[in-house]
Amino acid sequence: MTVNGDPVDVAAPPSATLLEVLRDELGLYGVKEGCSEGVCGACTVLMDGQPVRSCITLALEAEGATITTIEGIARDGALHPVQEAFIANGAVQCGFCTPGMILSAKSLLDRNNNPTDDEIKTALAGNFCRCTGYTKILKAVREVSGQTKPSQTD
Amino acid sequence: MLLPSFEYYAPTSLAEALRIKNQLGTSAPILAGGTDLIVNLKHRLASPVAVISLKNIKEMTGIEAKPDSVVIKAGTSLAQTAEDEAVRKHFPILVKAIESIGATGIQRFRGTIGGNLCLSPRCILYNQSLFWRSGKDKCHRTGGKDCLALEKSESCNAVCSSDTVPVLVALSAQLTIAGSGGKRSIPVSEFFTAKGESPFNLTPDEIVAEIRLPIPWGPTSWSYQRLSFRSAVDFPYINAAATAIIEKGKVESFRAVLSAAGPAPIILKEVESAIKGQKPEPEMAKKAGEIALKAAEGAIVDNALAPKDYRIKMAAVVAQRAVKEALGL
Numbered sequence: 001m002t003v004n005g006d007p008v009d010v011a012a013p014p015s016a017t018l019l020e021v022l023r024d025e026l027g028l029y030g031v032k033e034g035c036s037e038g039v040c041g042a043c044t045v046l047m048d049g050q051p052v053r054s055c056i057t058l059a060l061e062a063e064g065a066t067i068t069t070i071e072g073i074a075r076d077g078a079l080h081p082v083q084e085a086f087i088a089n090g091a092v093q094c095g096f097c098t099p100g101m102i103l104s105a106k107s108l109l110d111r112n113n114n115p116t117d118d119e120i121k122t123a124l125a126g127n128f129c130r131c132t133g134y135t136k137i138l139k140a141v142r143e144v145s146g147q148t149k150p151s152q153t154d
Numbered sequence: 155m156l157l158p159s160f161e162y163y164a165p166t167s168l169a170e171a172l173r174i175k176n177q178l179g180t181s182a183p184i185l186a187g188g189t190d191l192i193v194n195l196k197h198r199l200a201s202p203v204a205v206i207s208l209k210n211i212k213e214m215t216g217i218e219a220k221p222d223s224v225v226i227k228a229g230t231s232l233a234q235t236a237e238d239e240a241v242r243k244h245f246p247i248l249v250k251a252i253e254s255i256g257a258t259g260i261q262r263f264r265g266t267i268g269g270n271l272c273l274s275p276r277c278i279l280y281n282q283s284l285f286w287r288s289g290k291d292k293c294h295r296t297g298g299k300d301c302l303a304l305e306k307s308e309s310c311n312a313v314c315s316s317d318t319v320p321v322l323v324a325l326s327a328q329l330t331i332a333g334s335g336g337k338r339s340i341p342v343s344e345f346f347t348a349k350g351e352s353p354f355n356l357t358p359d360e361i362v363a364e365i366r367l368p369i370p371w372g373p374t375s376w377s378y379q380r381l382s383f384r385s386a387v388d389f390p391y392i393n394a395a396a397t398a399i400i401e402k403g404k405v406e407s408f409r410a411v412l413s414a415a416g417p418a419p420i421i422l423k424e425v426e427s428a429i430k431g432q433k434p435e436p437e438m439a440k441k442a443g444e445i446a447l448k449a450a451e452g453a454i455v456d457n458a459l460a461p462k463d464y465r466i467k468m469a470a471v472v473a474q475r476a477v478k479e480a481l482g483l
Contacts, residue, residue, distance in 0.1 A: 014162030014205070017192075036155040037193050039387060041257060050233070050263035056192040057264065058185070060162050061209055104259050125386030126257020 004072025228268025310350025
């Protein structure tokens with residue numbers, strides 16, 4: 001598979017999840033294990049541009065796919081606009097939900113660069129945050145909408 | 155949480171998948187999106203020998219618009235189904251149901267229409283980790299002979315928690331099921347056994363291949379109603395779907411389905427016969443609620459987060475709302 005732009009060749013048993021391979025084999029610790037049962041969204045990564053929950057995706061299912069983790073969205077040392085907006089708006093507290101949250105938001109903006117509030121909430125509904133109360137996260141995503149060109153994909 | 159060990163097959167054709175399924179039967183479940191299967195495996199609710207992935211079977215995904223129907227392959231993602239032009243044109247009720255499923259920003263990319271149809275029925279005493287369940291007795295589905303939610307019950311009463319099932323039944327969908335003996339076609343309403351321990355009329359060698367939605371012959375109005383704790387992620391604790399064809403002020407065709415009650419969707423036949431051939435009246439919605447309440451009393455047990463009595467009362471509410479909206483009132 002391709003991870004953050006680089007081709008990767010990893011051997012994994014059938015029962016290895018994508019989460020386990022990304023963290024334990026590839027050292028991408030930005031992918032977080034929250035609930036491990038596909039509910040909280042902390043493990044969200046982009047698979048062929050679409051958000052998936054890596055804790056309930058078998059690694060073997062990702063064979064041949066293009067994976068993007070939080071480590072892969074900055075460009076030439078510059079943070080992605082969604083990352084900048086999160087920092088500027090105080091949308092990060094403990095930071096555990098943040099990688100998944102940002103990737104879900106980025107995926108939304110790649111598909112729809114001027115979402116309504118309801119569309120943002122629907123897109124982020126699968127990413128739980130226990131710290132921030134979501135307000136500043138929504139504010140950050142609102143700030144970026146309309147400002148990210150749809151071509152800024154993986 | 156780690157997965158148990160199993161083999162993994164990723165055949166490149168349905169025929170190959172059927173060969174493997176014929177050999178291994180129920181010990182080789184189908185892996186479509188995996189959003190239900192993998193979770194259940196993590197909870198040790200099943201210990202398959204192998205999983206058969208649909209990943210490389212091109213003939214298991216795709217949507218074909220025919221003159222009289224829209225045919226959706228069972229492995230088609232919920233996202234592709236909801237975005238399809240023909241589906242959006244003829245079956246907006248299905249789009250609404252799909253948009254209610256799971257984590258709304260994430261679920262529909264991996265989840266498949268076949269997977270949602272074959273969603274394992276849910277129970278608050280069953281869908282828990284192995285550790286949690288170690289404090290309870292075994293039940294019909296975990297190697298025991300009783301139901302933990304309803305003592306002395308002969309079979310499992312788990313809830314058919316799918317959002318698309320009542321809609322597919324309301325749309326009179328036909329299923330094509332492939333097996334070692336060839337293909338067979340059944341109406342989706344005949345797919346469910348109402349027994350949680352073996353909820354589907356599928357033999358161990360069979361795979362659901364496609365879902366055929368007949369295009370309505372007249373102008374359709376519809377409603378999908380669901381109630382859940384949170385507005386996303388949670389399964390419905392009760393839901394209902396209704397479709398109507400109303401011409402010249404008269405209801406020519408009507409279907410009302412109650413679901414997320416017991417292990418199978420319930421077609422509210424009494425509601426249909428009371429409404430068909432008549433002019434839409436507000437009384438009909440109220441009557442539908444009463445009929446749904448009776449049906450719910452026979453199907454709902456205490457196996458969800460929401461209490462039994464509440465869900466029964468809400469069955470009347472969702473049925474009433476669905477009928478009212480489908481009648482254009």
